[in-house]
Amino acid sequence: MRSLIDVKKASSNSDKSVVNGQDNVGLGGVGRSKKHESADKQVAGEAIYVDDRPALRGELHAAVGQSTIAHGNILSMDLSAVKSAEGVIAVITVEDVPGHTDIGPVFPGDPVLAIGKVEFIGQPLFAVAATSYDLARKAVKLAKVEYEELEAVLTVKVALAKQNFVRPPFTMKRGDSESAIANAEHQLSGEIVVGGQEHMYLEGQVSTAEPTEDGGMNIHTSSQHPSEVQKLVAEVLDIPLNKVLVDMRRMGGGFGGKETQAAPWACIAALLANETKRPVKFKLGRMDDMIMTGKRHPFENNYTVGFDANGQIKGINIEVNGNCGYSPDLSDAIVDRAMFHSDNAYFLDQATVTGNRCKLNTVSHTAYRGFGGPQGMMTIEMVMDEIARHLGKDPLEIRKINLYGGEGRNETHYHQEVEHNNLPEIIESLEESSDYQARRNAVTEFNANNAILKKGIALTPVKFGISFTVQHLNQAGALVHIYTDGTIHLSHGGSEMGQGLNTKVAQIVAEEFQVDVDTVAISSARTDKVPNSSPTAASSGTDLNGKAAEAAAKTIKQRLIDFACETYQVSAEQVKFANNNIIVGEQTFSFAEFSQIAYMGRVSLSSTGFYKTPKIHFDRATGKGRPFFYYATGAAVSEVIIDTLTGEYKTLRTDILQDVGHSINPAIDIGQIEGAFVQGMGWLTTEELVWNEQGRLLSNNPATYKIPAINDAPEDFRVALVPDAPNREHTIYNSKAVGEPPFMLGMAVWSALKDAVASVADYKVSPVLDTPATPERVLFAVEAMKAQS
Structure with missing residues (x-):
């Protein structure tokens, strides 16, 4: 394993701030190694996750009845034994949902509970609230369900043959690949099966719902997208969004598996809480979690390539076929990203890339680290190896020959220039x-x-x-307060799932004010503090939320500078922030001291910040743009x-x-x-x-x-x-x-x-x-x- 010497070597430039070159004297700002803000609590077992929260008065526990077949119509559902089971307080079906019954995140197709038919083994049919976790799980097994079984599509090849898709196929094209392949010195074709992947987060799916006095709902959930949970809970309950509060302090891992697929369990908990007027917790056991939640999409891809004697690709056709499961979920964007990344690092001069979104009777597959990119890259990496073996060369030589770079070799098949x-x-x-x-x-x-x-x-x-790749998601907000003792409160729209997002964003705020990062306290991601947030995904958590937090801090910082100039008759250039101090001309104040002075001078020490990613656009009709x-x-x-x-x-x-x-x-x-x-x-x-x-x-x-x-x-x-x-x-x-x-x-x-x-x-x-x-x-x-x- 990597030694401490390797760590020191890899981090050798981390002793100075990348902003002003100051030595690390304990400020822990940007560019310096700083341990995860929850590390001590996690090691000590003191970090609080959703399931660790103390039980609320009268709290009930939820479970769902699951389909036992992959595809069929529901003929009858006898829940009498479930309702009379020990500890059961309420049983609901889709007929008991007061609002929306479909909670598809982008396109419809994800019923919160089955509506007349089932489309995968494990699909939730009904939900139970009982006085204990074990009693709820035992009760759902007493249901008697009759089905009319229908043919199930269980392979990508069958789905392709039947043209069974969750969304229409899509093609990106650059040049005339067919002619380029035909005229090339060598041709090869092949296919690869790329398996899926279970998220296997340490903390499983879990949500609690607590009714409020005004007919609203407070939700604590292990989710990468609190704002989406807020929206869907409001929709299934048929109440305004401002009556739903979602609070997310930390997750025990997500990897994409809690981007959309945390929402169903929060919605079901909220429906049961609304029905019983009592708090409800819904946590999935590990086996249920694995059965009822989506995975990384398995893909079956194929290619035909033409290349010269040196191994340089002249033309290529790639088809990526994503196993999407039974519903759209995020599959349209995931297969798009597989298509975008079918080039990986290589210039494909004449290329046609087609993506199929295959519908199968399995759980709906979902986001996973890389979001389709890895599955797309696998095909072209296979092509590099195939060309090398065909020509008797080292695969590295083929990879280097085909890299982006050089005159006229820096444009992707979706017409974005590969800059820098x-x-x-x-x-x-x-x-x-x-x-x-x-x-x-x-x-x-x-x-x-x-x-x-x-x-x-x-x-x-x-x-x-x-x-x-969905443009409107590239935005973020943050909220920063400075209190009169000089401590700072930070909230942003991102979700901490162990990746250190909160630590990095706190470092950014500390860097702006040049104070010790330990003076920055980070609160939960809450929909009442930072509204309309995007999911923490697409590797954009720090890019988006860091910029938003920086904007909020800069606003307050400018107010402090303006106040100092007015009060002490100095120019802006004479106001400096350094080493937990604010230097105003010849005077030096501690950050805490000057915060108190600014408060007494009626300066607002609170600000929101907002950021949207510039330059990005993509025209799906033409398959051209700058999605990244x-x-x-x-x-x-x-x-x-x-x-x-x-x-x-x-x-x-x-x-x-x-x-x-x-x-x-x-x-x-x-x-x-x-x-x-x-x-x-x-x-x-x-x-x-x-x-x-x-x-x-x-x-x-x-x-x-x-x-x-x-x-x-x-x-x-x-x-x-x-x-x-x-x-x-x-x-x-x-x-x-x-x-x-x-x-x-x-x-x-x-x-x-x-x-x-x-x-x-x-x-x-x-x-x-x-x-x-x-x-x-x-x-x-x-x-x-x-x-x-």
Whole structure:
């Protein structure tokens, strides 16, 4: 694992502020490593999550009855035994919903409770409120439901054959790909199955709803999108939004799984609370959570490519087919992003990319770290490996030949220019620092001398677009107060899910006033403090909320400067903020002292702040625009070893170089990179979702679904940040997003596994290795290689 020496090296520029170059004297502002604001409480078990809140007087517990078939009409539902069960206070069906019955986040199709039919195993049919968690769960099992079973669509290929889509297909096009492919010196085609992924957050889905005296509802929820929960709760209850308050202090992980899919449980809790006029808590058990909530979309992609003798792509057709489950949810935007990122880091001169949103009778799949980008990138990374094996070259050589860069090679297939492209430099630097070429030769020699164990190595880049592709979501608000003792209160629209967002935004406010970050207190994300907030997703949490908080702080700061100038007869240039002080001409006041003076002078010490991302636009009708404000870039080298008799493998070493611009908090950024990489590696290796022929999820608990453990992480793990690399766009302190981009670096492990398998046939054939590349799939790929060697 990475040593402390590596941390120090990666964070070597973190001892000075990126704003004014001041030494770190304890102020903990921007550019300095600062531990997570809840770290001590989390380690001590004192951090309060929704389920940790003390029970409210008369609090009830919710559960739902679930469909037992994948597709069918509901003929009858006898709930008499449920209603008479011990502890049951209320039972509701969709007929008891006073307002909207569809809670689809963008497009309709997600009933809060089933309406006449069911479309996946586990779909909620009715809801129960009982005096205890166990009694509620026992009661729902007593329902007697009769169905007229209908044909279930359970594979992408069947959905494509039936043209069964949740949204219409969409195509992005640049040039004439068909002619370019036909006229190219070489052609290849292929397909890849890219598996889905369970979010496996530590804290499951949980919400509490408490009726208020004015007919409203207070909601505490583990959600990445409190404003959406507010809106949907108001709609199902048929009450105004101003009567619903949503409070979200922290989540125990989200990864996208709580962007839209936290809302149903809050809505059901609110419906039961409205029915009983008592508080209701609804938390899902782990197995129910895995069955009833969506995953990362599985994809089945295919391509046809034409290229020259050097391996440079001349034309390509890519089709990405997303398994969306039964409803639209966020699938339209997710498949769009898969299409946007089908180029990854490579210039596709003549390209046609088509995306299909396939409807299946499974749980509706949803947002997950990368939001479709990883599934899109997998196809082009497969293409790089296929071209290399076809031409007998190192895959890295093919990747470098096809990189964006050079005259006329910086426009994407959706017609956005790739500006400030540093990928060639990142790859060159990583290739040198990781000793890639020497290790490539050593791997080849090792494989020539070992019949059973084989090694593989791969270097893969990532170019990831930053912004919500739905334009109106690229906005944020914040609220900042300064109290008369000089302490600061901060609230913003983002959700803290362990990623350190609150810590970073507090650092930004502390930097603006040049005060110790520990004087900045961060409250919950609350819809009555910061309204109409966007979800914390798309790697934009710090970009958006940090800018909004900065705007609020600057407003107050300017008021203080104006007051100082008027009161002490100095110019604005003579007012300085430094080291917890405000210097006014020849006088120095502590920040607390001057806050009191400003209050006495009737200066407003409170302000909201707002930010909207500039420059972004996209015309879906033409498939052209600038959907992303900028690109985050990075690269990884991974080396693996496999056992050709069993398919077992180990990641021996991983080197990562990631561009985060001017890092706001290097320690948190490095932690995000490490975690994202391991999660991405898990997606591509061990995390296998399995449904049976009836559409029932079999990998529905931690015993049947394997996330990476500590021994799966690389034995030698080296992470570095690109030094002195400010974002050329005007982001918050010229930083770059870090949440999602490193996730895709896990592709280096998959490519390295393919490299090891390819050595079995002397690298003359490119192996078929769908994901997740479990030991079984690696073994099957080895056996296929042996048959061709």
